[in-house]
Amino acid sequence: xxxxxxxxxxxxxxxxxxxxxxxxxxxxxxxxxxxxxxxxxxxxxxxxxxxxxxxxxxxxxxxxxxxxxxxxxxxxxxxxxxxxxxxxxxxxxxxxxxxxxxxxxxxxxxxxxxxxxxxxxxxxxxxxxxxxxxxxxxxxxxxxxxxxxxxxxxxxxxxxxxxxxxxxxxxxxxxxxxxxxxxxxxxxxxxxxxxxxxxxxxxxxxxxxxxxxxxxxxxxxxxxxxxxxxxxxxxxxxxxxxxxxxxxxxxxxxxxxxxxxxxxxxxxxxxx
Amino acid sequence: xxxxxxxxxxxxxxxxxxxxxxxxxxxxxxxxxxxxxxxxxxxxxxxxxxxxxxxxxxxxxxxxxxxxxxxxxxxxxxxxxxxxxxxxxxxxxxxxxxxxxxxxxxxxxxxxxxxxxxxxxxxxxxxxxxxxxxxxxxxxxxxxxxxxxxxxxxxxxxxxxxxxxxxxxxxxxxxxxxxxxxxxxxxxxxxxxxxxxxxxxxxxxxxxxxxxxxxxxxxxxxxxxxxxxxxx
Numbered sequence: 371x372x373x374x375x376x377x378x379x380x381x382x383x384x385x386x387x388x389x390x391x392x393x394x395x396x397x398x399x400x401x402x403x404x405x406x407x408x409x410x411x412x413x414x415x416x417x418x419x420x421x422x423x424x425x426x427x428x429x430x431x432x433x434x435x436x437x438x439x440x441x442x443x444x445x446x447x448x449x450x451x452x453x454x455x456x457x458x459x460x461x462x463x464x465x466x467x468x469x470x471x472x473x474x475x476x477x478x479x480x481x482x483x484x485x486x487x488x489x490x491x492x493x494x495x496x497x498x499x500x501x502x503x504x505x506x507x508x509x510x511x512x513x514x515x516x517x518x519x520x521x522x523x524x525x526x527x528x529x530x531x532x533x534x535x536x537x538x539x540x541x542x543x544x545x546x547x548x549x550x551x552x553x554x555x556x557x558x559x560x561x562x563x564x565x566x567x568x569x570x571x572x573x574x575x576x577x578x579x580x581x582x583x584x585x586x587x588x589x590x591x592x593x594x595x596x597x598x599x600x601x602x603x604x605x606x607x608x609x610x611x612x613x614x615x616x617x618x619x620x621x622x623x624x625x626x627x628x629x630x631x632x633x634x635x636x637x638x639x640x641x642x
Numbered sequence: 643x644x645x646x647x648x649x650x651x652x653x654x655x656x657x658x659x660x661x662x663x664x665x666x667x668x669x670x671x672x673x674x675x676x677x678x679x680x681x682x683x684x685x686x687x688x689x690x691x692x693x694x695x696x697x698x699x700x701x702x703x704x705x706x707x708x709x710x711x712x713x714x715x716x717x718x719x720x721x722x723x724x725x726x727x728x729x730x731x732x733x734x735x736x737x738x739x740x741x742x743x744x745x746x747x748x749x750x751x752x753x754x755x756x757x758x759x760x761x762x763x764x765x766x767x768x769x770x771x772x773x774x775x776x777x778x779x780x781x782x783x784x785x786x787x788x789x790x791x792x793x794x795x796x797x798x799x800x801x802x803x804x805x806x807x808x809x810x811x812x813x814x815x816x817x818x819x820x821x822x823x824x825x826x827x828x829x830x831x832x833x834x835x836x837x838x839x840x841x842x843x844x845x846x847x848x849x850x851x852x853x854x855x856x857x858x859x860x861x862x863x864x865x866x867x868x869x870x871x872x873x874x
Contacts, residue, residue, distance in 0.1 A: 386674045393858050397866055397873060434692070439860020440853065466699040467692065496703045501771050517707060556775035560783075572853035576846045583807075584787030586779060593849070594856040613859040620855045 374637035377630060385627060392623035396615040403618050405611065410582060411599040413589030414567050415451070417541065423456035425540040426533050428507075431461065431468030431475075432500075432550035437571050438471065443597035443610035444569045445475050445545055451604045453483035453490075458529055460539070461493040462515070464503060464550055469496040472545075473519055487520075488527050495519040500553045508536050508562040536564040541588070545569045549577055555586050569596070664869040667861050709739050810838045 418427070429448065433441050452459055461476045463469040476493045485491055494515040497503040506514040511534060512524045524530045532538060542564050544551040551568035558564035565588050568578050572593030581587045591600055594617060597610035669684035713735045719728030741760040747753040788811050791804035816828060817835030824832045866872045 383675060389855075389858075390862075393855065394862055394866070397859070397862055400873075437853075437857065439863070440856045466696040469699055469703070470695075496699055498700055498704055501768065505771060552779075556772065556779045560775050560778040572849040572856065573846075575849045576842065580784055580787070581779075584783045586783055593852055594859065595852065609863065613856065613863065616859045616862070617852065617855055620858075621851070624851060 372637075374634040377634040378638055388623055388627075389620060392620045393616045396619045397612070399615075400612060401615040401619075403615050405595075405598045405602050405614055407599045407602060408596075410590045410592070411596050412603070414591055415600065415603040417565075417567075417588050418448075418451055418455065418457070421455065421457055421540050424458060426458045426460060426529075426538060427452055428460045428462070428539045428542045429472070430542070430544045430546075430550075430554070431463040431472030432465050432544050432546035432548070433471075433571075434465055434467045434547060435471065437547035439613075440571045440593050440597070441471070441545055441547065441569075442475070443594060443608055443613070444591050444600065445472075446479060446608055447597055447600040447604060447606070447610070448543060448545075448569065448591075449475060449479040450482070450606055451600070453479060453485055454604070457540075458533075459491040460511075460529070460533060461491065463496045464498075464500050464544075466496055466498075468545075469519070488518075488522070489529055492527055492529050493519040494524075500550060501557065504553055504557040505561070508558065508564075510535060536562040539564060541565050541567060543567045543569055547571045547574070549574065551578065551587075555581055559586050567591070572596075660868050664865055667865060671861075709735065709742075713739060809834070814838050 421427075429445070431441075431445070449459070459476065459480075461472045463472050473493045473495075476491055477487065480487065480491050487493075494511075495518065497514060503514055511530070515524060517523050518527060518530075536542070536558060542554055542558055544554045544566065546568060547570070551566065551570060551574075554564075554566045554568070559566045566586070567588050567590065568574075568581075569591040570578065570593075572595065575590065575592035578587060578590050578592075582590060591597065594610050594613050597608070598614045601608045601611050666684050666687070669680045670688075672678055673681040713732065716728050716732040716735060720732060722728070741763060744756050744760040747756040788807055791800065791807070795801045795804065813831045813835035815835070816831040817824075817833075817839065819832075822828055863873070867874070
């Protein structure tokens with residue numbers, strides 16, 4: 371059996387090992403490959419940059435823990451940008467696990483910037499039944515969330531005295547690992563004209579491209595790459611930027627395997 | 643209690659948490675070598691914790707404050723000073739809670755038909771809310787986004803872009819039109835649609851690879867930084 375013939379039947383564990391090295395070594399060495407900012411991420415940054423201090427952004431944590439490596443860098447970058455611009459943040463979750471993550475992120479990044487819970491930001495908690503929750507927020511946030519995550523009535527929270535529905539919210543960001551932002555587009559945007567931005571896993575990116583061209587979303591942050599671009603825009607290096615070295619090398623390894631697999635296939639056909 | 647002891651305890655519990663997370667990560671990745679009981683244990687643990695967390699969170703943050711607590715308050719109000727107002731509030735809450743509970747009749751075959759009442763209302767609400775919204779988002783706005791660029795062509799590139807999208811839309815729709823044989827010009831259009839679909843699948847596959855590698859990066863970063871302390 372020739373080299374190409376053997377290459378067709380390579381043990382998959384060798385591929386896993388090479389992929390592990392392709393991801394692990396760049397993490398240890400920190401190469402610093404350049405990251406180019408795309409139009410979609412730039413649009414989100416520009417929109418937030420154009421908001422006035424005191425404007426409100428609603429961030430919904432619509433994801434589970436399995437996709438944290440993509441979600442956390444995005445969330446961190448957006449929160450840092452918003453807090454640095456003195457914007458007010460309202461957090462919530464349409465996934466149970468997102469509640470714990472969102473709550474933790476709001477308090478962690480809020481503390482970095484010395485922001486006060488209840489005055490500069492508030493985390494409302496979790497609601498199941500996506501459609502009813504998103505539609506309800508368009509009428510009255512207080513009806514959907516009578517109390518915040520700390521069990522304090524909304525009427526007693528300073529920030530929420532001026533935030534009643536989408537009309538008082540400058541931007542809705544759904545940090546999601548599935549198609550939940552489609553619900554935000556369908557109900558919050560189409561019905562209440564809320565401005566929506568999906569911050570999604572790379573897997574979901576192609577679902578939202580049509581909404582960019584139609585103007586139904588203001589831009590999009592997709593995957594670790596999108597988070598790295600956002601980190602570059604706000605000039606605060608984070609874990610996404612460092613991960614992009616590993617991402618690029620791993621892609622090269624994969625492209626190498628695809629080329630090798632195709633050559634092996636055609637060479638073995640030629641030999642028959 | 644000694645503050646130093648509490649601090650040591652917190653540090654130790656954090657280290658313990660990191661060790662548990664690291665070992666569970668390795669347990670999951672052991673599947674790449676071959677299926678084994680340690681992997682299956684870690685997988686079952688993950689599913690159990692996720693479902694448990696969902697149940698507890700839903701009960702604590704939704705069922706209790708939005709249903710059971712107000713129901714109990716209005717019920718006690720009927721016998722207190724609440725009077726007719728409290729009775730009205732009680733009924734207002736009792737109807738949706740009863741409908742929700744009817745869903746559980748599915749577990750008893752004899753009374754399973756009762757769940758259809760709640761399901762009918764739920765489906766009715768879902769269809770009523772989603773059909774106009776989907777029509778607006780997926781059809782009207784997308785048609786608008788396909789046609790509008792032709793009204794504002796300011797460069798050759800913009801014209802090409804608009805044409806590529808329009809041709810893609812028509813040819814891909816042709817492929818999914820099954821009431822006419824895919825022959826002649828119509829067949830060629832449908833064939834062109836398959837190329838557009840291939841490009842879409844390719845882009846989706848590329849993004850999927852990126853997402854999966856991101857997850858590996860996340861776990862490796864955790865292992866190398868938090869567990870082994872090899873990176874800062």
